[in-house]
Amino acid sequence: MTMSEGELAVAKIAFVRDSVIEPRKPPMAMTGPFAWIRERLLSSPFNVVLTILVGAFLGWVGYHLAHFMLLDAVWSGADRDACREEVQQRTIGACWPFVWERLNYFIYGSYPIPERWRVDVFFAMLAIGVVWLLSLNAPRRDLGAIYFFVLLPVTSFILLSGWDAVGLPNVDTSLWGGALVTIVVASVGIVVSLPLGILLALGRRSDMPAVRLVCIMFIEFVRGVPLVTVLFMASVMLPLFVPEELSPDKLVRALVGIALFASAYMAEVVRAGLQSMPKGQYEGAMAVGLGYWQMMRLIILPQALKVTIPNIVNTYIGLFKDTTLVFIVGIFDLLRTIEVARIDPKWATPVTSTTGYAVAAIFYLVFCYAMSRYARVTEERLARSDKR
Amino acid sequence: MSRDLTPPSPTPHVAFYNDPKIRSTFYQVALLSAIAFLVYGAVTNAIENLARANIASGFGFWNNTAGFDISQSLIYYSSQASTYGRAFWVGLLNTLLVASLGIVFATVLGFIVGLSRLSKNWLLSKVAGGFVETIRNLPLLLQLLFWYNAVLKALPDIRDSIHIPGGAMINNRGLFLPRPEFLYGFELVPIALAVGVVAAIGFSVWARRRQARTGQQAPTAAVTLALVIGLPLAALALRGFPLEFSYPQAGRFNIAGGIEVLPEFAALLFGLSVYTAAFIAEVVRAGVLAVPHGQVEAAYSLGLQPRPTLRLVVVPQAMRVIIPPLTSQYLNLTKNSSLAVAIGYPDLVQVFTGTVLNQTGQAVEVVAITMMVYLVISLTTSLLMNIYNRRVALVER
Numbered sequence: 001m002t003m004s005e006g007e008l009a010v011a012k013i014a015f016v017r018d019s020v021i022e023p024r025k026p027p028m029a030m031t032g033p034f035a036w037i038r039e040r041l042l043s044s045p046f047n048v049v050l051t052i053l054v055g056a057f058l059g060w061v062g063y064h065l066a067h068f069m070l071l072d073a074v075w076s077g078a079d080r081d082a083c084r085e086e087v088q089q090r091t092i093g094a095c096w097p098f099v100w101e102r103l104n105y106f107i108y109g110s111y112p113i114p115e116r117w118r119v120d121v122f123f124a125m126l127a128i129g130v131v132w133l134l135s136l137n138a139p140r141r142d143l144g145a146i147y148f149f150v151l152l153p154v155t156s157f158i159l160l161s162g163w164d165a166v167g168l169p170n171v172d173t174s175l176w177g178g179a180l181v182t183i184v185v186a187s188v189g190i191v192v193s194l195p196l197g198i199l200l201a202l203g204r205r206s207d208m209p210a211v212r213l214v215c216i217m218f219i220e221f222v223r224g225v226p227l228v229t230v231l232f233m234a235s236v237m238l239p240l241f242v243p244e245e246l247s248p249d250k251l252v253r254a255l256v257g258i259a260l261f262a263s264a265y266m267a268e269v270v271r272a273g274l275q276s277m278p279k280g281q282y283e284g285a286m287a288v289g290l291g292y293w294q295m296m297r298l299i300i301l302p303q304a305l306k307v308t309i310p311n312i313v314n315t316y317i318g319l320f321k322d323t324t325l326v327f328i329v330g331i332f333d334l335l336r337t338i339e340v341a342r343i344d345p346k347w348a349t350p351v352t353s354t355t356g357y358a359v360a361a362i363f364y365l366v367f368c369y370a371m372s373r374y375a376r377v378t379e380e381r382l383a384r385s386d387k388r
Numbered sequence: 389m390s391r392d393l394t395p396p397s398p399t400p401h402v403a404f405y406n407d408p409k410i411r412s413t414f415y416q417v418a419l420l421s422a423i424a425f426l427v428y429g430a431v432t433n434a435i436e437n438l439a440r441a442n443i444a445s446g447f448g449f450w451n452n453t454a455g456f457d458i459s460q461s462l463i464y465y466s467s468q469a470s471t472y473g474r475a476f477w478v479g480l481l482n483t484l485l486v487a488s489l490g491i492v493f494a495t496v497l498g499f500i501v502g503l504s505r506l507s508k509n510w511l512l513s514k515v516a517g518g519f520v521e522t523i524r525n526l527p528l529l530l531q532l533l534f535w536y537n538a539v540l541k542a543l544p545d546i547r548d549s550i551h552i553p554g555g556a557m558i559n560n561r562g563l564f565l566p567r568p569e570f571l572y573g574f575e576l577v578p579i580a581l582a583v584g585v586v587a588a589i590g591f592s593v594w595a596r597r598r599q600a601r602t603g604q605q606a607p608t609a610a611v612t613l614a615l616v617i618g619l620p621l622a623a624l625a626l627r628g629f630p631l632e633f634s635y636p637q638a639g640r641f642n643i644a645g646g647i648e649v650l651p652e653f654a655a656l657l658f659g660l661s662v663y664t665a666a667f668i669a670e671v672v673r674a675g676v677l678a679v680p681h682g683q684v685e686a687a688y689s690l691g692l693q694p695r696p697t698l699r700l701v702v703v704p705q706a707m708r709v710i711i712p713p714l715t716s717q718y719l720n721l722t723k724n725s726s727l728a729v730a731i732g733y734p735d736l737v738q739v740f741t742g743t744v745l746n747q748t749g750q751a752v753e754v755v756a757i758t759m760m761v762y763l764v765i766s767l768t769t770s771l772l773m774n775i776y777n778r779r780v781a782l783v784e785r
Contacts, residue, residue, distance in 0.1 A: 224766035
């Protein structure tokens with residue numbers, strides 16, 4: 001058999017490979033941890049200096065934090081002498097025995113000791129409600145909403161303030177304190193502000209001029225003034241506006257202030273959600289013959305609130321932090337109990353204040369961080385479901 | 389000639405209570421009468437309660453002698469001779485002082501942190517992120533109490549003051565800075581500064597016009613620097629440096645001379661600035677990320693260098709996104725300065741809603757005046773913001 005001319009030409013070219021070379025690995029300097037370090041930490045002389053400076057700063061903060069909170073901290077003792085440098089002859093960090101001794105005060109305030117199980121039950125019921133509502137895969141979340149927004153407020157009110165008919169002695173709200181008050185104030189704000197905020201937002205977008213005007217005036221007024229002045233108004237002006245015998249107690253006044261304040265902010269968040277709904281949704285709902293409330297309840301609000309969840313949670317974070325302001329009108333929230341405890345002569349040392357504030361910081365950080373994580377996870381989930 | 393083929397459909401018969409117009413009128417009347425009823429009840433109760441508690445009403449107290457001291461005032465104030473009205477202005481000025489300084493510091497810090505979060509340097513962006521997360525998740529009140537009680541009040545007392553190079557001193561009574569004394573002949577310096585600023589603006593306008601006409605660039609930055617800093621310095625040298633500093637001198641119990649910064653003021657200013665800076669950092673980051681990357685690539689492909697790209701393409705578009713939320717952060721800072729009441733800095737709320745309210749007992753008037761002040765500040769700012777937004781809004785086809 002003879003080869004054709006073309007085949008002959010190919011056969012002669014011996015330097016052309018007939019197999020593929022395995023790809024070579026990229027050089028060490030371009031992949032892996034070395035490249036990452038080079039790229040993200042040491043890419044230019046300026047970056048090298050920056051990395052060293054920031055690293056040194058981080059090390060300095062970490063060193064002092066670790067020493068204060070753990071290594072130099074005092075873990076047991078009976079009174080201030082355990083935490084005084086003059087007595088102990090060493091550097092002293094946080095004074096934890098002060099916290100152990102006052103922990104119950106920080107949680108319950110002056111709530112009577114034999115009745116404190118009621119507070120524990122309240123915490124447990126609240127936790128169930130929160131988990132039920134927040135976990136997106138939980139069964140029957142509509143029942144959860146009824147539990148959280150209707151059943152829970154009523155039962156907790158009876159549980160905490162007492163009702164003689166069911167054998168629970170009355171506990172005056174002036175005895176409530178600590179984390180209990182912080183959580184009660186925050187929960188009331190959360191439970192009231194969402195429905196009220198939705199109503200205000202709907203009112204602001206209403207076709208009725210009088211309703212719109214009233215809602216705009218309320219929202220802009222409350223958002224234009226600091227919470228401190230709203231609380232002052234609630235605590236000194238509210239008693240003037242009601243008949244003397246109906247004068248609400250101190251905690252209720254602060255709750256009214258917080259709830260109104262939070263509602264105005266919530267209204268703006270919900271309004272943003274309502275505005276993001278395409279007009280076709282409204283028109284579609286009207287075309288199938290739904291009335292205003294049916295349209296809102298079945299078509300608009302479920303969609304609008306869903307996209308607003310991250311912003312609603314962010315508003316709740318702000319509200320949770322703002323509960324500390326009830327301190328200023330003389331209510332014993334967590335921060336106030338810490339303020340009271342830290343100036344107690346029994347534990348007066350240079351580190352007591354910092355220790356107390358560290359406890360408060362951990363408390364608020366844990367709660368707020370959990371909420372902001374939740375907001376972020378929900379946001380990502382919504383983004384995923386949008387993508388399809 | 390055309391003729392309707394179908395007779396017009398008869399007007400549907402709707403019961404009057406189903407007519408949307410009548411319904412909406414009814415709802416509005418009901419709402420307004422409910423509000424009117426509440427207001428009427430509140431007012432009658434208030435009159436009755438005030439009469440029973442023997443509290444005067446009206447704004448007559450404004451001109452009464454105050455009789456209490458205020459630890460810091462920008463205008464003349466004495467407890468013996470000054471009125472409640474004067475105390476109001478002292479408080480308002482203190483609020484504006486801490487708010488305006490806080491806005492400056494928070495903006496600088498916030499931009500630094502926000503841009504650090506976007507840095508390519510991994511360590512820097514993580515540290516900036518950690519700062520933002522921590523500060524934003526702690527209540528401002530807790531931070532203020534910490535700076536005031538745990539940091540500033542824990543400083544050594546006067547005898548063991550910490551001396552800062554440059555003549556400043558810090559102790560648990562506050563921060564003491566050297567006070568500049570302007571001697572005869574110093575008045576030339578501000579004049580030189582004003583001339584320098586005007587000349588610099590004029591030069592940059594001229595340079596821009598010339599660049600638009602001929603394409604030639606001028607060293608605007610260097611000339612501006614020379615005019616604004618060089619001219620006053622030259623004036624200072626010309627008059628033989630008529631400027632001295634009076635340094636704070638520590639006595640046994642007191643410090644004489646220098647500028648005294650109250651620890652309450654320092655804690656409030658520091659706490660507010662740091663807290664707001666964390667929020668501003670997020671605003672800045674979102675604004676920069678909102679500029680699509682294609683804008684940068686387009687600028688590069690036109691041959692712009694990285695620096696002009698940033699200045700001419702990225703920053704103007706990012707600012708459009710940044711400025712509205714930035715203003716609302718400024719408003720938040722101003723409103724948050726009312727937390728001064730917790731650490732005893734004499735701002736509007738502490739002086740007026742605190743002391744004046746306690747002394748006069750006129751809750752309605754005092755709280756209403758205080759709220760009015762904040763409301764006027766807020767509404768004016770949002771009015772200006774709306775005008776700005778209309779100016780920079782993208783004009784679409």
